[in-house]
Structure formats: C-alpha cells, structure tokens
Amino acid sequence: MISFKGINPLAAYKALLIGAFGSTYTFSETIVAATPLILIATGLVLVFNMKFWNIGAYGQYIMGAIFSSYFALNVSPSVSPWILLPVMCVASIIGGAIWALIPAFMKLVWEVNEVISTLLLNYIALYILKYLMYGPWRNPTSHGFPLSKMFAANAQLPRIWPHTRVHLGIVFAIIIVFLMYFIIKKTRFGYETRVIGENSTAARYAGISIFRNTMLAMAISGGIAGLAGMAQVSGVIHLLQLEINPNYGYTAIIVAWLASLNPIAVLLVSILLGGIEAGGSQIQMMMHVPYGIVGVIESSILFALLGGEIFKTFRVKFRRRG
Amino acid sequence: MDDIVVSLKNITKRFPGIVANDRVNFELRRGEVHTLLGENGAGKSTLMNILDGIYQPDEGEIYINGKLVEIKNPSDAMRLGIGMIHQHFMLVETLTVLENVILGLAEQGLYINKKEISKRIEEVSDRYNLCINPSTKIWQLSVGEQQRVEIIKTLFRGAQILILDEPTAVLTPQEVEVSFEIYKQMIEEGKSIIFISHKLNEVMDISDRITVLRKGKYIGTVDTDKITEKELATMMVGREVLFRLERKPHERKDKVLQVSNLKALDDKGLLALNGLNLEVFSGEIYGLAGVAGNGQKILSEAIAGLRKVIDGKITIAGKDLTNASASEIFAHGVSYIPPDRLKMGLVPNLSSVDNAILRRYYKPPIYNRHLINYSEAERYAKKLIEEYDIMVPREDAPVKLLSGGNMQKLLLAREISEQPKLLIAVHPTRGLDVGATEFVRRELLKQRDNGVAVLLISEDLDEIFMISDRIGVIYEGQILDTFDIKEAKIEKVGLLMAGMKSEREFSEQVCSTV
Ligand SMILES: Nc1ncnc2c1ncn2[C@@H]1O[C@H](COP(=O)(O)OP(=O)(O)O)[C@@H](O)[C@H]1O
Ligand SMILES: [Mg+2]
Numbered sequence: 001m002i003s004f005k006g007i008n009p010l011a012a013y014k015a016l017l018i019g020a021f022g023s024t025y026t027f028s029e030t031i032v033a034a035t036p037l038i039l040i041a042t043g044l045v046l047v048f049n050m051k052f053w054n055i056g057a058y059g060q061y062i063m064g065a066i067f068s069s070y071f072a073l074n075v076s077p078s079v080s081p082w083i084l085l086p087v088m089c090v091a092s093i094i095g096g097a098i099w100a101l102i103p104a105f106m107k108l109v110w111e112v113n114e115v116i117s118t119l120l121l122n123y124i125a126l127y128i129l130k131y132l133m134y135g136p137w138r139n140p141t142s143h144g145f146p147l148s149k150m151f152a153a154n155a156q157l158p159r160i161w162p163h164t165r166v167h168l169g170i171v172f173a174i175i176i177v178f179l180m181y182f183i184i185k186k187t188r189f190g191y192e193t194r195v196i197g198e199n200s201t202a203a204r205y206a207g208i209s210i211f212r213n214t215m216l217a218m219a220i221s222g223g224i225a226g227l228a229g230m231a232q233v234s235g236v237i238h239l240l241q242l243e244i245n246p247n248y249g250y251t252a253i254i255v256a257w258l259a260s261l262n263p264i265a266v267l268l269v270s271i272l273l274g275g276i277e278a279g280g281s282q283i284q285m286m287m288h289v290p291y292g293i294v295g296v297i298e299s300s301i302l303f304a305l306l307g308g309e310i311f312k313t314f315r316v317k318f319r320r321r322g
Numbered sequence: 323m324d325d326i327v328v329s330l331k332n333i334t335k336r337f338p339g340i341v342a343n344d345r346v347n348f349e350l351r352r353g354e355v356h357t358l359l360g361e362n363g364a365g366k367s368t369l370m371n372i373l374d375g376i377y378q379p380d381e382g383e384i385y386i387n388g389k390l391v392e393i394k395n396p397s398d399a400m401r402l403g404i405g406m407i408h409q410h411f412m413l414v415e416t417l418t419v420l421e422n423v424i425l426g427l428a429e430q431g432l433y434i435n436k437k438e439i440s441k442r443i444e445e446v447s448d449r450y451n452l453c454i455n456p457s458t459k460i461w462q463l464s465v466g467e468q469q470r471v472e473i474i475k476t477l478f479r480g481a482q483i484l485i486l487d488e489p490t491a492v493l494t495p496q497e498v499e500v501s502f503e504i505y506k507q508m509i510e511e512g513k514s515i516i517f518i519s520h521k522l523n524e525v526m527d528i529s530d531r532i533t534v535l536r537k538g539k540y541i542g543t544v545d546t547d548k549i550t551e552k553e554l555a556t557m558m559v560g561r562e563v564l565f566r567l568e569r570k571p572h573e574r575k576d577k578v579l580q581v582s583n584l585k586a587l588d589d590k591g592l593l594a595l596n597g598l599n600l601e602v603f604s605g606e607i608y609g610l611a612g613v614a615g616n617g618q619k620i621l622s623e624a625i626a627g628l629r630k631v632i633d634g635k636i637t638i639a640g641k642d643l644t645n646a647s648a649s650e651i652f653a654h655g656v657s658y659i660p661p662d663r664l665k666m667g668l669v670p671n672l673s674s675v676d677n678a679i680l681r682r683y684y685k686p687p688i689y690n691r692h693l694i695n696y697s698e699a700e701r702y703a704k705k706l707i708e709e710y711d712i713m714v715p716r717e718d719a720p721v722k723l724l725s726g727g728n729m730q731k732l733l734l735a736r737e738i739s740e741q742p743k744l745l746i747a748v749h750p751t752r753g754l755d756v757g758a759t760e761f762v763r764r765e766l767l768k769q770r771d772n773g774v775a776v777l778l779i780s781e782d783l784d785e786i787f788m789i790s791d792r793i794g795v796i797y798e799g800q801i802l803d804t805f806d807i808k809e810a811k812i813e814k815v816g817l818l819m820a821g822m823k824s825e826r827e828f829s830e831q832v833c834s835t836v
Binding site: 186187188189190191194195198199201202204205206207 | 626627628647648649650652658660665666667668669670671672676680681683684689692693694696
C-alpha cells in the first residue's frame with residue numbers, strides 16, 4: 001500500500017519501527033499510546049467474552065475524561081492530590097460506567113441492539129464534549145481553540161519516567177490486566193460470564209442472572225474505559241480538549257480481538273499497536289507519508305483477522321452440509 | 323433370476339476422521355422393499371446420499387439395471403429413476419402442494435401446465451389413498467401429510483426406485499400403518515423401495531430383505547422371514563441386547579409434582595398448554611407420550627421455571643412454585659434433562675469441569691468467598707467421569723468434542739448427583755447408540771427405585787412402554803388420558819397421540835383435511 005506513493009515501503013516500515021521502538025524516547029511514546037489501549041481493551045475482553053458487542057468504548061472514554069475534568073477544573077489547586085486524584089478516578093469510572101449501563105439496560109429490557117445504541121452514544125458523548133469545549137469549559141485565553149484551562153498540578157497524574165510522558169496510568173493498566181485475568185478465570189462472576197457468553201440458554205437453565213451479570217460487566221468495562229479517559233487528560237495532556245484521541249476506543253476493539261480476548265495478551269498487543277500509533281508520526285515526519293497510514297495499517301490488520309475468521313466459519317459450515 | 327435394479331459394490335466413503343461407509347455392498351430387486359438397518363451413525367444416510375448423487379463415493383461402483391453408472395448429482399439420479407425422501411423434508415412451507423410439486427419439476431426443466439398437474443396430483447392422491455389436496459399450503463399439513471407430499475413430488479419426477487430415509491421416525495403408529503399401505507401399493511405398480519430405519523418391529527413388518535450396517539461396515543443381507551428380531555438386533559449392535567429391562571414392582575408414595583389447569587404460551591404466543599393436569603409420585607416413572615409439538619417441551623420448561631405460565635398451578639412437594647425462577651425450582655429438588663443437550667443442558671465450548679459444576683459452582687466446597695476452587699471442581703468432575711464411565715479426551719477439553727452418548731451421560735450424571743425429588747427427562751435417549759440408550763434407561767429406573775419421581779417425555783413409544791409405570795398421552799396441550807402400564811395398549815396410546823379416541827375416528831381423519 002505504501003509503495004503506491006512511490007516510497008520504498010521497507011524504508012517506511014523501518015521508520016515506523018524506529019519510531020516505535022528505536023530510542024528511549026520513542027519507546028516511551030509507545031508506552032504512552034499503549035496505556036489507554038491496554039485499559040480499554042481489557043474492559044472489552046470481559047464483555048466480548050459475554051458476546052456483548054460494546055462498540056461504545058469511544059464514548060465511555062470521553063465521558064470518563066469529562067467527569068474527571070469537572071473536578072480538575074473546579075476544585076481548588078490547594079487541595080491535596082492525594083484527595084483530588086482518587087476523586088477524579090472514581091468520577092471517570094462512574095462517567096464511563098453510566099455511558100455503558102445505558103446500552104446494557106436498553107438491550108436487556110427492550111432488546112435494543114447494543115452495536116447501534118453504543119455507536120449512537122459515541123456521537124452523543126462527542127457532542128457533549130464539543131459543547132463543553134466551545135462553550136462553558138473553554139479557556140477564555142485559548143484564542144478560540146477548543147481547549148479547557150490547564151489542570152493545576154494537583155490534578156495531574158504523576159509522570160513515572162523522567163523526561164518522558166509515561167505516567168502512573170501504565171501502572172493502573174498493568175494491575176487491571178492481571179486483576180481481569182483473575183476475575184475471568186477464578187471468580188464466580190467470571191464463571192457466570194463465561195457460561196452466558198458461550199450459551200445463554202444454558203445460563204438461564206442454570207439460573208444464572210443474565211441481567212445482573214451483564215450490567216455488572218458493562219459497568220466494569222465502561223468504567224475502565226472512563227478511567228482511560230481520565231488517565232489521558234490527567235496524565236498526558238493536562239487539560240481537556242476536543243482532540244483527546246477517542247479513537248483509542250476503536251483501536252482497542254482490534255487489540256481485544258488480536259489478543260483472542262485474553263487479558264495478558266492484550267498487554268503485548270497494545271504495545272505493538274501503540275508502537276504503530278507512535279511510529280506513525282515518525283514515518284510522517286521522515287517519509288512524508290500522511291499520518292492516516294496508521295489507520296490503514298490498523299484496518300488492514302483487522303481485515304486480515306476478520307477474513308481469517310470468516311474462512312474458518314465458512315469452511316465448517318460448508319462441510320456440515322447434507 | 324430376479325431383476326436387480328440397483329447394485330452398489332464395495333462403496334467406501336470417508337469424511338474427515340471417519341469412514342462412513344467401508345466397502346459396503348447393497349442390492350435392490352425390482353418390486354421389493356429392502357430395508358437398510360443400522361444404529362445412528364452406521365452410515366445409512368451416507369450410502370443413500372451416494373446413490374442419490376449428493377455425495378460421490380471415494381471407491382466402489384454403482385450399477386443401475388446392470389449398467390455401470392456415475393451419479394454426479396440428484397438430477398442424474400432422477401434421470402435414472404431414483405428419488406430420495408430425506409430425513410428432513412425439503413418443502414417450501416408457504417407454498418401449496420401444487421407449487422411445491424411444480425418446483426420439483428422445474429428443477430428438472432420439465433414442461434409445466436398448472437391445471438394438468440393439479441389434476442394429476444389428485445389422481446395420484448386417489449390412487450394411493452394419500453388424501454392430499456393440491457391447493458393446501460404446506461404449513462397447514464401434519465408431518466405425516468408433508469411426507470406424503472414428498473412422495474408425490476418424487477413420483478411426479480418419475481421415480482421407479484424410492485429411497486425413504488427414516489420416514490417413520492416422525493409418525494404415530496397409525497400413520498406408520500397408513501404409510502406402509504402406500505408402500506405396498508407402490509410395490510404393486512412395479513416400483514422398488516429402499517426403507518431406512520432402526521426400529522426392528524417395523525422393519526420385520528414391511529421388508530422383504532434387510533441389509534445391516536454397523537459402524538460403516540457391511541454386516542450382511544438377510545431374508546426377513548428367515549430371521550428373528552433378536553438376531554437382527556445382535557447383527558445391528560454387535561452384541562446381545564436386552565429387550566426388557568428388569569424392573570422392581572413400583573412403590574408409589576408421596577405426590578411430588580402436581581400440575582393443575584396449566585396454561586402457557588409457546589414462543590409464537592400461541593396457546594401451547596391448554597388447562598393441563600398432571601400428577602407424578604415419588605418412586606414412579608410417568609411416561610408422557612405424544613407427537614412432537616403438542617406441548618411437551620413447553621410443559622417441561624414451565625415446570626423447570628424456564629417459561630412463565632399464564633394460568634394454573636405447579637406444586638412441587640407440596641410447595642406452590644408457579645412461576646418461580648429456575649434457580650428456586652432447582653433448589654426445591656427439581657433436576658432437568660432438557661430435550662437438546664447442546665442448546666440448553668451443556669455449554670459446548672466449555673470444559674467437562676466447567677460443565678460438571680454448572681449446578682453447584684455456587685455451593686461450598688467448590689465455591690468459596692466469591693472464588694471458584696478449581697481443584698475441587700476438577701475433583702468433582704473426575705468423580706462423575708469415573709462413576710458414570712464417561713469417555714472424555716481430557717477434563718479440560720470442550721464437551722463438544724465428546725460423542726453424543728458421553729455428553730448425555732455427563733448431563734445425566736450432573737443432574738442425578740443433585741439428588742432431586744423430581745427428575746424431568748425430555749428425549750433422554752434421542753440420537754444415542756444402543757449402549758448409551760440402555761445406560762440412560764437403567765439410570766432412570768435406578769432413580770425411580772431410589773424414590774425419585776421421574777417425568778419421562780419421549781417421542782419413542784417403545785421407550786415409554788419399556789420403563790414407565792404410568793403412561794399419559796399429551797395432545798394439543800392437554801393430557802387426554804393416563805394408563806397404568808399394566809393396562810396400557812400401544813394401539814390405544816397411538817390413537818390418542820393423534821387426538822383420536824377410536825379406530826373409526828382415525829380412518830375418517832386420514833382424509834379429513836381434503
Ligand atoms: N457431511 C458429513 N461430514 C462429516 N461427517 C459426516 C457427514 N455426514 C455424515 N457424517 C458422519 O458419518 C457417519 C455416518 O453418518 P450417517 O450416514 O448420517 O449415519 P446414519 O444415517 O446411519 O445415522 C456419522 O459418524 C456421521 O457423523
Ligand atoms: Mg441418517
């Protein structure tokens with residue numbers, strides 16, 4: 001694909017690799033991009049295992065960012081970060097969870113298709129963010145740009161790697177990955193979600209509550225996506241703006257599938273795709289190909305993946321005929 | 323010398339991982355009914371699909387009227403005068419009989435004149451006593467009638483050799499008799515019939531000769547009048563089969579299940595149970611006979627708490643549990659073997675361990691402070707596997723890899739181990755081989771001897787008569803009558819299954835849809 005533009009594709013890939021893993025700094029940027037991917041994808045693993053097709057991490061992420069920013073922008077700078085940061089975390093989790101519980105409830109009670117409702121809620125979240133950024137929350141000194149005021153120091157997640165943008169969020173992400181692995185494999189809740197995902201009729205038969213488990217799983221999934229939004233505004237950009245990269249919500253879907261819905265694998269795949277994100281800007285600078293190429297690479301990966309799945313399913317069906 | 327119309331020589335057909343037909347020989351004479359007998363999975367349908375051109379053999383030769391032929395597809399088969407009626411019908415439900423017949427002809431590219439064909443359908447229907455009206459829509463017909471439409475379709479395409487794949491599996495005893503009359507009529511007109519079944523009494527009744535397959539292998543061909551049912555069973559299964567299961571006299575004690583005036587809707591919102599009354603006592607097997615679709619599935623779901631009822635009452639061991647939740651009903655001692663093990667009873671993609679604990683993952687010692695103790699779970703699964711002699715590749719392999727018999731054993735083992743007061747078993751032996759069938763029936767009897775109330779719902783009348791203490795007949799959502807096993811007559815039960823109180827009513831009913 002890259003060769004179409006008359007540029008040596010190998011050189012471009014090399015630039016991408018260097019961009020992702022070439023130096024300490026570029027590697028740190030890979031981690032920064034991987035952090036929200038790890039978080040969101042880990043939450044998606046839980047609900048995808050239940051065959052609940054939550055496409056709404058995008059909106060849940062935005063809501064998390066908005067809810068936490070409310071406190072960052074309104075609480076006095078003199079309050080201890082030990083209080084403010086946990087409050088922001090909780091707020092973001094609640095914001096993401098609410099945005100996830102709406103489609104869950106609509107599906108469970110009115111049988112509204114969750115793909116459609118979550119997509120719709122993504123747009124609504126984006127419009128709420130737009131409204132805030134062009135309206136009440138805009139920084140009066142931003143010369144019309146859709147940005148909020150800078151967060152005060154007490155609302156910023158600490159950076160944990162000097163001279164880079166790697167922040168505490170990556171630690172949360174790693175903890176949550178292992179926690180999720182444990183939840184799915186060892187707890188009663190995890191067992192029930194597995195039964196529901198694999199055979200909801202059998203779940204009903206065994207008296208497993210589909211309502212309670214789906215609501216809980218979506219609250220967790222959306223909550224984590226919300227937390228990712230908070231980590232991004234509070235850890236990376238230190239303000240709320242229109243461009244907070246909500247597309248992580250879609251990329252994370254690819255991550256979850258590439259990781260075969262295994263939380264531990266999510267960790268590795270996120271670093272890979274985080275590398276492509278971070279490296280993308282590198283190729284752009286070095287080779288003068290557009291940043292959009294990152295999207296192209298990602299979607300080719302997803303396409304290859306889906307293609308593989310389709311062929312697998314198709315062959316099975318074909319043999320069963322007659 | 324007899325006229326040999328079909329001769330299959332050394333047919334071998336392999337599917338991935340299995341040899342469905344292994345050097346099978348088969349021969350059909352003009353004007354005979356030749357039965358292909360074998361257990362589920364013996365390779366009967368495969369062999370006939372080869373003759374019908376749906377599958378190609380890997381090895382072997384096909385001769386039709388003495389000529390070596392290659393049958394590439396069903397149209398080829400039709401040209402050679404071969405027509406097959408499949409286990410699953412291939413009719414378009416929303417079209418009329420006439421339109422379906424025309425569709426069948428159109429596939430062959432024949433000239434079509436609607437009026438003429440309609441007249442000819444009536445002629446054929448009269449000649450064979452099929453009682454089919456060309457302008458009826460398929461969905462309005464009973465299963466037996468649909469089968470007759472398939473026969474008409476096949477006759478219209480000029481079939482001289484008819485293959486009937488387990489036609490009687492879906493019929494009541496009386497409908498079976500009607501079908502047999504039709505077959506005899508066709509034979510008289512010089513047609514030849516290949517009849518597939520694994521029901522010995524029918525086979526003895528209708529066939530001139532019998533060819534037995536077992537696990538894909540050709541076992542032999544015999545003349546029906548030179549063999550006994552018992553010998554046939556031994557050929558089919560490969561060992562002696564007990565026709566009667568030993569049964570202690572039954573001691574019926576407390577009333578465990580009482581269902582009164584129950585009304586419930588099916589998935590389409592139609593009234594499926596219409597004021598049904600039923601009692602089952604501890605220490606008895608109550609066999610519920612009926613043609614599929616008369617409410618038995620709905621009844622089992624209502625009792626198990628999986629379907630809301632709109633009226634009536636369900637009492638279990640004296641406690642009113644009408645419209646209680648599935649887990650509440652289970653907690654009151656009701657175990658349930660659902661009709662479709664892969665759809666409801668088991669989770670095919672999960673392991674034997676995960677499936678074994680489905681009823682007790684929330685009880686100690688397997689459950690412990692929000693966590694599941696998987697070493698306990700594994701121990702429990704291993705115990706079931708050993709006690710019930712279940713063949714699993716490994717405990718952590720998904721249960722979909724088990725054979726049907728072993729899946730059913732696992733399900734049964736799990737449900738019985740909960741020591742229920744009431745055990746509901748719906749089609750518990752459907753699709754199982756003879757060995758597993760025998761195992762399941764013995765296990766149900768054992769439960770009964772231990773004082774469990776067993777509600778057995780089955781399409782297999784032989785099974786119901788073999789192990790039940792009382793037999794009830796369900797028809798259109800009501801129980802028409804209940805008999806003690808000592809007084810129950812299979813003919814009477816068969817009539818009731820068709821909703822009729824007497825023979826006379828039956829013979830009138832056959833043509834009543836016209
Ligand atoms: N299309 C197929 N692909 C793979 N295996 C098949 C297929 N059709 C039948 N089989 C297998 O071949 C064996 C014989 O099946 P079948 O001819 O349907 O048996 P029967 O009709 O005697 O019950 C079974 O083990 C079945 O699982
Ligand atoms: Mg078959």
